[in-house]
Structures are given as C-alpha cells and as structure tokens.
Amino acid sequence: MIFRKPVAMSFLKTFLALFCLLTVAMGPVRADDSHEALRPLVNELASGKYDDTERQIQALVASGDPVVASTLQALRAGDLYVRKADGLVFIARKAGKGFALTDPLTGADAGEVAKRDIDKIKVNNKLRRVIDASLGSLTLLSSDPTVRLAAAQAVFKAGDPEVLDVLETALAKETDDDVRVVMEQARAAALLNSDRGDAEKLDAIETIASAGNRDALSLLIGLRSATQGPVSEAADTAIRRIEKSLALWDNAQNVWYGLSLGSVLLLAAIGLAITFGVMGVINMAHGEMVMIGAYVTFVVQEIIRGSAPWLFDYSLFIALPLAFLVSGAIGVGVERFIIRFLYGRPLETLLATWGLSLILQQAVRSLFGPTNREVGNPAWMSGAFDLGQLTITYNRMWIVVFAMLVFAGLMLVLKRTSFGLFTRAVTQNRRMAASMGIRTPWIDALTFGLGSGIAGIAGVALSQIDNVSPNLGQGYIIDSFMVVVFGGVGNLWGTLVGAMTLGVVNKFLEPYAGAVLGKILVLVFIILFIQKRPRGLFALKGRAVEA
Amino acid sequence: MMTSYLFRTLDAKAGVFVALLLAVTLLVPVLNLAVPEGSFFHVPTYAVTLMGKYLTYALLALSVDLVWGYCGILSLGHGAFFALGGYAMGMYLMRQIGTRGVYGDPVLPDFMVFLNWKELPWYWYGFDMAWFAFLMVLVVPGVLAFVFGWFAFRSRVTGVYLSIITQALTYALLLAFFRNDMGFGGNNGLTDFKDILGFNVQEDTTRAGLFVASGLAVIVCFLICRFVTRSKLGKVLVAVRDAESRTRFLGYRVEHYKLFVWVLSAMMAGIAGALYVPQVGIINPGEFAPANSIEVVIWVAVGGRGTLVGAVLGAVLVNFSKTWFTAALPDVWLFALGALFVVVTLFLPKGIIGTIGERYTALRDRRASARREAGVDAEPQPQPAE
C-alpha cells in the first residue's frame, strides 16, 4: 500500500510548507476574505473526473492554507456538495428535509436547500487514501494522542519520504509510547523511500521487521523489488524472518479458528444433545428452534432501534432470555401436542418434527418475509484486536466464551438441580421414576423445552455471524446431528469434545484441501470414526449398552 | 419348486396390486397416444411424465421400505444411490448428445468445453455404450453400498448411528458433486439430453416408453421384494429387525443378511434414479441432498412401513399432493405438506396401509379370541425398537 505516484509526492511536498506555516503562526485561523483566493479552487472540485479531483486537491493544498483541512475532511466524508444554481461548493449536512449549507472557507452559514438543488461531489477509495495520507501528515502534531496514532498509521501506509522532517519533529515531541512506536515505524517506512544513506535504511529495515506483522511484510516485499544491493538483501532476510514467525502464528490462528468454528457447532448442537441425545427424539425441527431464536434477536433489535436506540449495545442481553422463553415455550408446546404421543417410536418423531420444521419455516417466511433480516453487531461485538500476530474478532471471541458458558450452565442444571436429577431419572427409567412420584409428563415437556430454549439462545449467537433468514436452521441441522452422534448420543461432554474436534480438524484441513474438500474429508472422517467406535466418542460401556 | 416360489411371491392381495399397477402402466400410454387431444379420456403428456416420475419415486420408496421396513436399517442416505444411478444414466445421455451440443464438440459435454477441459476424464469412458451405462446403473450404487455396508455392518453400527452416517455419506457426495473439478457439471449437473437408445427423449412415444419402463420396473422390483421378504431370509430379516442379538445366538450371520438386502436395495434405488433422469430431463447434485433422503423415508412412513404396497402408495400420494399444493396454493403449500406429515404420524402411526391392515387383523383376532380358551391373557408388548 505504498504509492510512489509523482502526483502524491509533489502535493505532499506542499504539506511541508503548510506544516511550517502552522508551526510559525499557530494562532487562531482568521476567518476573513484572505481565503477568498481559494474560492475558485474549491469550486473547481465540482468539475471533472477523479484524476482531476486529485489534481484539484493538490492545487488546494498547494495554497498552504490550513482551512483546506476541514474542506478535505468534508470531501472525504462525502459532505461536500455543489449548488446547481451557481456552481458554488458548500459543506452540506442533512437538516430536516433539505440540507444546511456552510461555506467551506469561512465556515459561515449559507442557508438551507432541498436535495435536488445540490449535487454531491463524489470520492472513491483512491481519493480517500490520498486525503487520509495528507490529513495524516497534517495531524501528526494534534494534541489528541488517538488522532496522532491514526495520523502515524496513515503516514506509515503512505510511506512518503516527504513527511520525514515532520515525522522527526513529531517524534521529538512525542510523549505517548504507543504512538511513538508507530511513528518510528512510519519514519522507517518513509525513510526507506527517501534518498537517505544505506546505513540508515538498514536500521529502518530492522525497525520495521521488529513489527513482524503483515503490513511490515508487505512494505518490505515492495522494497525488495524496488531496490537492489545491501538494502534489498537486508530486506530479503527480514522478510524471511517475518514469514517464518508468521508461519508459526498461522498454526495458532488455525487452532483459534477451529475453536471458534467448534463453539459455533457446539451452540448449534447442544440443544439437540438434549432433545435427541437425552430424550431420543430425532428432532428435525431443532434447526428451526435456532432460527426462531435468531428472529427474536431481530425483533428485539427492531424495537430498540425504533424506541430506545441507546439500548442497542444491550440488545443481545435482552434477546437472550426472550429467545430462551420463546423457543422453550414452542418446545414445550410441541412436546405436549406432538412428541409425547410418540415416545418409544423415535422414527415417528423424525417424521413429525420434519413436518413441523416445514411448518415453522413457512410460518416465519410468511411473518417476516423470505429475505434476510438485519441483525446488527453491538459495538462490543464488532471489530477485532491483535494478540501477537493473530487477529481475533470480538464476535468470534464472545461466541466462544458464550458457548462455554451455555455448556457449563447446562451441565450445572442437569447435574446439580433436582430438575436435572428428575430428567435423568425419567430418561433412564420412565416407569420407575413415575412410581417414585416424579410427574414424568411435565419433566418430559420441560426437558424438551430446555433443549429448544438452548437452541433459541444459540440462535441469538448465530444471528451475529450468519444470515437471519428462514433457511438459517437448515444450514445447521445436519452438522448438529453429526456433532451429537460423533460425540456419543446422550453424553454432553461428548458433544463438547466432538464439536471442538470437528471444528479444529476442519480448520486445519481447509488451507490445504480448500473449504469444500475440507468439509467432505471431515464427513468421511466421521464415517470412518463411527466404524471404529460404533457408539461415538464417549460411549457407554458394559451391560447397559445391550439393554 | 418354481410354483412354490411363485405361490410364495404372489398371494391374492399382491396379485390385485400387481394387476392394478400393470393396468395403469399399459392404460396411461394408450390414453396418451391413442386417444385424441380433445377427448375427456386423453391423458396429456405432462401427466404422463409426471406419473412416470411418481413411479420412479415409488421404486425408490420400495427400496427404502425393504431395508427399513423389513430389516430395521433406517437409511437417511438412500438418495445417494438414487442419484448415482441417475448420474450413470445422465452420463450416457450426455454422450448421446454428440455434436449437437452448443459447441458441437463430438466428445466433450458443453460444461467441459467452456471450463476448458482438454479431454474426457477416464471415468467417463464407456458411457457412450448403452449396455455399459446401464450396467453401471446397478454396479456403481451396488459397489458403494457393498463397501459402506461391509464396514458399517461388520463393526455393528446400528440405530441412529447408522442413520446419521448414511446421511453423512450422501451429504459428502452432495458436496463432492457440487465441485466442478469433479467433472460432473457441478451444480448445473447434466441436462439438455437429446435422445436415449436412438429415440428422441422429447417425443411423446419415448415418454410413454419410459413410463411403461418405470411401471414395469416397479412391478418387477415389487415382486422381487415380495420374493425376498416372504422367504425364510425375509423372516430372518424381520427377526434381525426385532431382536438382532437373539438372531445371532440362533447362528445367523446378521451382517451378511444386512449386507445382502442393503446392496439389493441400493441397486433398486439406482434403477429408480436411472429411470427418473430421462423423464425429468436433468440430474444435479441436489438429488444427494439429505433432505430428499429424509423425504423418501417419510413417503414410506406415510404409506405404511414394512408393507411394500404402502411404500408405493405413500410415494405416489405425497408427491401427488406436493404437485397439487405447489400449483394450487404456492404461497402456503408447505403448511399443508408439513401438516400432512404431522397428522399422519399422530393419527395413522402405522401409515395408511399399516393401519388398514391392523384394523383387519384386530377384527380377525376378536373373532379368534372368542373361540380361544379362557385363562390365557396376551400381555401388551412394547413396539419393536428401531
């Protein structure tokens, strides 16, 4: 992402001038007609293609007037419009029906106009990069460290030698260590493109290599091809070093991906581990329970968007219990009206639940329409952070955590509560349990409800990474059955281990075999594994098996 | 000897059924070809192909009923054998296109041409010969079933475990055939067939012919199933279904019996697929979809598990209502279909034929028990587990 286009160069040169001007007279920007000289330049932005726009920006910048910074920001944000009537350019912001115009130079209010009276001045990704780079080198001295950080990163990407002096001044002033590190990087990057001596460049390579991340790698590869002699060699060795370490990190990355995929599988399967694993109901409607959970999330978010936007970040916490209740309630209903007539006839449950899944899908389709519905990620679920060289996205991380919590919670319920005790009693020996005064019908209903409810909250999690559409459930049902059976029916630990194993295996196969073949291999693996252990990973042993 | 075999295979009930099937098989084409358009009795070609499709489905259902109804092997992956048979036929039909493809390549099918394949992959050899292709229709599903069954049954994979790995099998094949690198046309599958054994597949006469072929196939396979299930082997199969380990203690090698019926059933499914493809005019990986296989099981369950006739009936009935619903109430037909399944399960637990049969025997028992000496009480028995 380094561009050495003459255009960029020359107009960045002028930023230097601009910068000096800033340092000399840091006084308040005087809003007087001294800017009027820029007026024609600004208005020119409205005409021509992107290349022209780039030239115009450069011209603007050349004027060395700090006021253009705000104009450029507006341009980047797409807030710069031209008034059709007189071809004047304004910063326009939505105000009620129309747009409120402000003069880009004086900042004076220029009244309101309707949408149709003005035209947006379009920018594309390239122009955005250009503007970023220039603004970056402009804001290196901002008082706000975060701004400085952003600026430093922009300059690093640009890697433009012209900003070296600015960088060095900034470095000298810099107090924040994090920012300093990045600035060092940026300086090195810029230096490598400058005409400084090899000695300095070799140090620069060291500095960059020490970052050891993809950006550094990309930069060095570019350098290797661009230069020759000792620098090129040094770059080459550095590249190999980075690549080696990255190769190691890739394995770690795969493990992480595997675990995160595994926990998705776990979430999808764990409800089934109860309805199918514990109760022996071949529950084909399980996927739909998950889907319903996802739709609950959608509804909750819709309501929040409409009435209480400030709640949005908590939408999931509101959705979780609701999803559990809704899916759970449906589950109980299903058990009462359908499943309970079918105990001891697992195959018929397959048939009925299959019919049920068709009905539920169509119901949701009629209710919410067949298209995807938008479920947003709350702030704390978006973005990623770097752990060493692996990027961990927040939503994946929270889903892993969530899956573990759900599992632990379920274990607790089944092992520690009297309800769990009853459940196990009923599923192991219905008659005996009944004779001991356990109200088996209700235990059945509640157990099924529990399984469905868990599926529901799984839906909440899955809504964060996948489509929310009537087909959501179909995508997971098969995998879920695979996981449960692979792990060993009726054994929650099996489900956990099974899910994680399949996830990791899948993710280690994918880079070599590709996504499709990888999945096929996993399925073959399952088939073969079942030959080895006909009752799954965690099979029950002893006489109980035959019983 | 032969006579006793015949007697074993064809009792009165089966006779009626076969006669009826035969009648339909022969009557429909006549009504389609001989009777003029306008006439009330004219059967449009549309209906012929449609019923032809039903018949192939019926055959598929028959094959599932044989393993599930009589041997308790619940296959959630029979669609795989069906599709493989279909692909074998499809490959033959593709080769028949010859230079009539859009690129006019004498050897390569169109999809290979525009994906820049240079020559025909080895596994396509021989499919230009009808006899070889038709042989493959039996061999490919048969061999897959044999290999899969050999391992699964020997290591005593049973119940849901077996069901799920059959599902894994068809799912894996689904993904595999989706890959364009496999050389089976990827998602588009094989289509745009021109002619079969020299007859244009779009001719009414050809369609009628295929219909008759399907009808006969169903009849023959039905008789084979009868022959198998009514034999001592059939009794052993049922024994395996109800009490597998007990059968072992009688000295029967359960895995051999399972393997035999499993392979037989897979071949039937293959034939069904092979007859299906030329009638619907396309074979694509979608046929491997686990959902399809599950639906087949449902046809059988609706008709009545372990009654052969029920399987045929269920397949026709469910698919007929599907056709009807999708046209009559396109927006909500899934409700109708889903409801059908639920209702059947709840109120006709043994399926249509099964329930009828039960009523009948119940009646007979009541008569019998009147005569039966007192003091002997038949205690209720639990349902045989799957």
Add this chain to the structure above:
Amino acid sequence: MSRQNTLLYLDGVSVSFDGFKALNELSLVIAHGEMRAIIGPNGAGKTTMMDVITGKTRPDKGDVYFDGVVDLTAEDEASIAELGIGRKFQKPTVFESHTVWDNLEMALKAPRGPFSTLFHIISGAEKKRIEELLDLIRLSSKRDELAANLSHGQKQWLEIGMLLAQDPKLLLVDEPAAGMTDAETMETAELLKDIARTHSVVVVEHDMHFIRALGVKVTCLAEGSVLAEGSLDHVSADERVIETYLGR
C-alpha cells in the same frame, strides 16, 4: 483336569465392566452329556458367564474351550451357535412379530447363509420335526399365533423349543422356571430331564424346588467365582453358601 475330553472348559476367566468385576478367576468344567445346575445370588456373574460362553462378552483374561479344542474367545455369537451351543435367555426373547411356527422354523438346524435361506423351501422332514417340537412344548394349538400373544410361560417353552430345534451339543438355560406356576415349573423340570438324556445342559435357576427336581450336580457362584460345587445337599450344607446365598 485336562480339557481334552471335556465339552465346556472355563479356566481363570475374568470380566470387568468399568471396574466392577463381574467374573473373577471363574473356572468351570462341563463333561459330555452332563447336566449342571448353577445357583447363586444376583450379580454372582451367572448371566455374564453365559455371555462369555456364547461370545457376547469377551473375557479380559482366561480360557474358554468347547469340545476341548475350540477356543470360544476367538469366535463370534453366530459361529458359536453354529458350533452347537444354544442359549435360552433369562427374559424370554422370542421373535414377537413371527408366529410360533416361524420361530421354530428359523431355529431349525439348517444352512444359515443368506442365499440358502433365500431359496429355502421347507421340506417334509422339517415340517415333521417342527410338529414334534410343537407337541413337546405343548404349543401345537398355537402354531399360528404371533409369539407376541403368548403368555410368559408359553414364551419360556417356545424358547426352549427353539433351543431344541437348533439341536445343539450344549444348552445354556437361564432361569427357565421364572414366572411359572408350580405346575409349569415341574413340567419344565421334566422337560429338561428328557432333553438332558440326549444333550449336555447348563441350567441357571434360583428356584430350589426346581433344582431339587432336576437332581443334578450343582455349582454355586458368588462374586464371579465358584463358591461350592457338588450335590445340592452338599452345596446347601456349605457354610459360605448359606452365608452368601441361601441365608439362615
């Protein structure tokens, strides 16, 4: 004693499920033509012993030989049955959805391969044999009934009939008298004695009257190994037997 001229020979057989020792160094010898009664408290390992003999359960260690030469631990259920060991289960397990007649026909000694059964047509001889058995087990009148509709006792007998139909060298009979009226019990005892004339039999039973009626050598198992062996009187006089099983 050497296993050469024995019919069934168990030596130092141990089996454990998840730590629980079902059989513990069990040794037992059945001679040709012998009839043996096995008694013992629940969990003594009686059924497990049968499982081991019939190949349902693999012993962790120990030898199990049939006819002195055949190592049963290397065979599976089917081949063991083929060798001539028939078993009747504690809980009567007949094929519910088959008629009495079909149950016997399937048990009848004949080639067991799929193809031979596929083309099998029942012969006069076989019919005759089945008739005999029906008389023997007193079920002639119920030949066309579904086994499911038989009473408990009748099922026990049908299963014994199936056992005979196999015409095995050794019969393993697990609690034949369970759930029978006293009359039935005595009849069953008689039946078994008849059988014992032509076959070797191992009977597991709790019912002392029944054992006494059989009047054969008795082995008492406890905690997976032999506690005492000998005539019923001798065994029931044994202190430990009284302690662990008969009670005072």
Add this chain to the structure above:
Amino acid sequence: MKNIFAQFALAGLMGSTMIGGALAAEDTIKVGVLHSLSGTMAISETTLKDAMLMLIDEQNKKGGLLGKKLEAVVVDPASDWPLFAEKARELIEVNKVDAVFGCWTSVSRKSVLPVFEELNSILFYPVQYEGEESQRNVFYTGAAPNQQAIPAVDYLMNEEGVERWVLAGTDYVYPRTTNKILEAYLKAKGVAEEDIMINYTPFGHSDWQTIVSDIKTFGSAGKKTAVVSTINGDANVPFYKELGNAGIKAEDIPVVAFSVGEEELAGLDTAPLVGHLAAWNYFQSADAEINAEFIETWRAFIGDEERVTNDPMEAHFIGFNMWVKAVEAAGTTDPDAVIDALVGVTVPNLTGGYSAMMPNHHITKPVLIGEIQEDGQFETVWETAGLVPGDAWSDYLEGSKDLISDWRAPMSCGNFNVKTGKCGGAE
C-alpha cells in the same frame, strides 16, 4: 383400498389438467411466473414474483394487452431444479401461458431450456449469468459477463490502480465461467499469474475466517489488491460480516461484488462495508424520474416504505415491457410471431436510458459501479460512457470466441461459428 387411492391420484391428476384446460378457455392472456417461493432460493426469487405481479397489475390498469386482461399464473418450483422443468411444462401445457418470466439460478434455467424448446414458448430470464448460451425461446434480460465483470475490473484497474486480484466465488458455473473470463482478460492486460488468486467455497458457506485471513495475506505483497467476488447471495452476509470485523477497509482491499444488491445489503449492517463496490446495470439510487416512479409504485404495491428495489427487478421491468411491446407489434401472442417481433424492440430502462433487444436475445445496458453507503444503498461512482450490448459468447474463452448468435432470418442460429461458417458450435 389401495386401488382407490391410486385411482384418486390418477383422477386428481387428470382433474388438475382438466381445470387447467378450462381456465385457458377464459378470455385472458396468461403470464407464467416461475420463481421459487420456498427453499433456499426463495430469499431472492420471491421479490421477483411480487415484481411481476406488480408489473402485470400496472399493465392491466393501463387496459391490459390486445384488449384482454393479463392474468398471472404463479407456481412454486421450490428451489428444486427438476421441479422447475415440471412446473414450466405445467404452465405451458396445462395453464396455456403465453410467456413465462422466471428462474434465477443457472441450473434452473438449464433445467427448463429443453421444455421451452420442445413446447416452443417464451422465457424471460432476469438475472446476470455466465453467458455461453443463446436459445431461440429464451430472452436474457440480465447481464452477460461483459456487461458486469469486465467493466468492473477495468474500473479497479484504471481508477484504483489495482495490480493484484483475488477472484473469490461460490463453486458453481456462474463464478467458474466469470472467473475463467476474468483470468483470461487480466492476463491479456499483462497481470502475472502469481498476482491472481482464485478461491471457491460451497453454497451457503458461513465460516469465512480462513478465507478472509488468506485474502489479508495475499493482499500484503506490496501491491494494491482487490477482491472480485462472485459469491452467491446467501453466503455474502457472513462473508461481509467477517470482512468488516477483520478490519479490511475498502481503502485497503476493495471488494467488488456481482451478486450483492440492495436486497442482500438489507440483510446486514453496512457501516463497516462503506466503500466496497458492486457492479450492476441498475441501482435503486439511480437518479431518474422513471426510477423514482417505479420505486414509488413498488413500495405502494408491497405496502412497505422501506422495501428496496434491485437489478433483477429492473431486468423484469425491461423484459416485461419488451414483451408487451412485441405482442402489440405482432398483434398476437403467438410465440413465433412474438419471438421475431421482440428482436429490435427498445424500451426505457430505469436508469434514464433505453435498452434494446438484440438479435442474440440479450439486451443493451449501461454498466454502473456503485459504492456501498451506510444506508444500504449504492452510490454510483462510475458508469460506462454508452450502452454495452450483451455478448452471449465470450471472446475470452477458447470454446466460444468464434461463436456468434443471431436469431433473425436467414441465419437464425444461436451458435454460429464464424470460422467454419456453420451453425452448430466449434467443430
């Protein structure tokens, strides 16, 4: 008993056909709508069904066609490809429709082709597709590769200075072909082998972690990199979510998609995607009176003020109007007459211009490159100077570069080989 059932099935079947016949007798012109309303494709196709109903509605308000009312016959092929063929046959044979508007996936089109050929009816196919086809009874109102993919690549190359390419797609024929074409095109433009990465994923792929990180890696080779995505509709949402979370910004690695329209974007939070691109022949944001009208009618019809419009809808809009015009010109709905009349018909498109039906049964379209906005809309950042005529046979594929299509007499051939001068492919 069983016989009764069988007879019922038989009778019912005939019954249905009879009813069909009866309906056909009524004095309406029937239009078939063949879009999946259930199954995996319902997500995209249901909208088109509604669009067709609206168009037919509007036409009837204008007094119908040839003095007759139009009647829509809707069936549900349920995303089941053989069922498409069956339903097409039902529409034509039983319901006696005069034209069919439908299909989305290539396979569904392939599946119905023989039926339309045999029964000589008309199909309007509204979705962008891989080309390599020109059939007498089919009119392709969606984009051919040269009306979408190639201009998009040109834009990235010229305007954004992209030097390194990731061609990511779902593993089916449209992406395969498009990528083949693009690969050939890029190489022709002097892009090196190692600067092209091609990646295929299964349908409905939902776990994009590995691929996204691969793209990141591929992008860190010191050259400006872009992703050309032919990922199938449903898999896009998780893909973009992963992309957004992994912090791949449009400024760093822009993604240009060919199957992501307003409908797909409605399904996700577009904030992190701003700046990523899509190439279509129509955007809802298109600044034209006729478009504003269309959107208004659509929202009124569907009763949802938020409902979006998209490119395939425009395709149906164009196709339907072309058919109407052709029928009026021919004065009959007889297929042969209409098929001939259709070639050369010109109707307004929704981007303020006109689209014409060409002899190869494809149409002329403008190509627009749009950037994703926060509000889930696209902002056109670039468009072709004039209209681009759809090219049935790509010039970048060996098999087809010598083929042309012209359904006018005397040639009337869909795959005329200019080398051999023969109709009927390469040999």
